[in-house]
Amino acid sequence: MTDFETILLERKGRVGVITLNRPKALNALNSQVLKDLIVALDELEADSGIGAIVLTGSERAFAAGADIKEMQPQSYMDMFMSDFFSGWDRLASARKPTIAAVAGYALGGGCEIAMMCDILLAADTAKFGQPEITLGVIPGIGGSQRLTRAVGKAKAMDLVLTGRTIDAEEAERAGLVSRIVPAAELLDEALKVGEKIASMSLPVAMVAKEAVNRSFETTLSEGIRFERRVFHSLFATEDQTEGMTAFVEKRKPNFNHR
């Protein structure tokens, strides 16, 4: 397994756990974090023993945003020529199901990468926000788009224009997070969700997430057409045969991820 500078990578059963690990900078997201994360995601996606991926941080911070000290001296041309932030699309395009387990600060880029995950679990200590405007910029890793799709225009404008931070309860009410758990149970809960998903057929879980994500990209009729085609295609899998046969035979399915 690869050693990383800024993250930890563990395998717990069929769940891969990536922990952001720059404690002195509250897990600020710099280029090295991105490099490490891409390698870790590539490893976990290539590992047939892994069926779900948890992304987490520390008790104090999931991530307090993109690294402001790294960005501060950069010019427009630096940002444009390096296509700054574009590498983070790797997380959004992960094919295996991803779960963000957020405790403490998830600000700016921290909130944005949590929103890239398929399921967002929040500890009761979690704090979300897009404070970029206070730095003279706007969200740059998809926040203006994903936050608006997640919580609607009213709340997104409120957060993006004022830079204010919301707690876990407000985030849950707004539909940003799927549930809140006590901070001490966050990782266990995320692992349970990951194990549950990983106990299903992996190819089916992969197309399930693709189908839900398609709803953000297309019209209703095209989305439904996509869903139906993919639904039909699952009848070519061994796992559909196993899942339905197990139901008929009144036993638990034993998926072999094919």
Ligand code: CAA
């Ligand atoms: N980038 C770089 N360093 C950061 C950082 C960031 N985003 N957030 C925190 N740090 C560093 C601090 O500079 C400090 O380092 P030093 O000890 O070397 O001074 C260390 O982490 C601890 O932070 P604080 O002393 O500030 O801790 P605090 O408890 O007093 O405050 C906080 C916590 C409210 C989260 C505060 O650190 C803060 O406001 N951070 C910045 C939040 C922010 O603006 N995020 C958006 C970044 S821009 C962005 O993300 C663009 C985008 O769209 C992708």
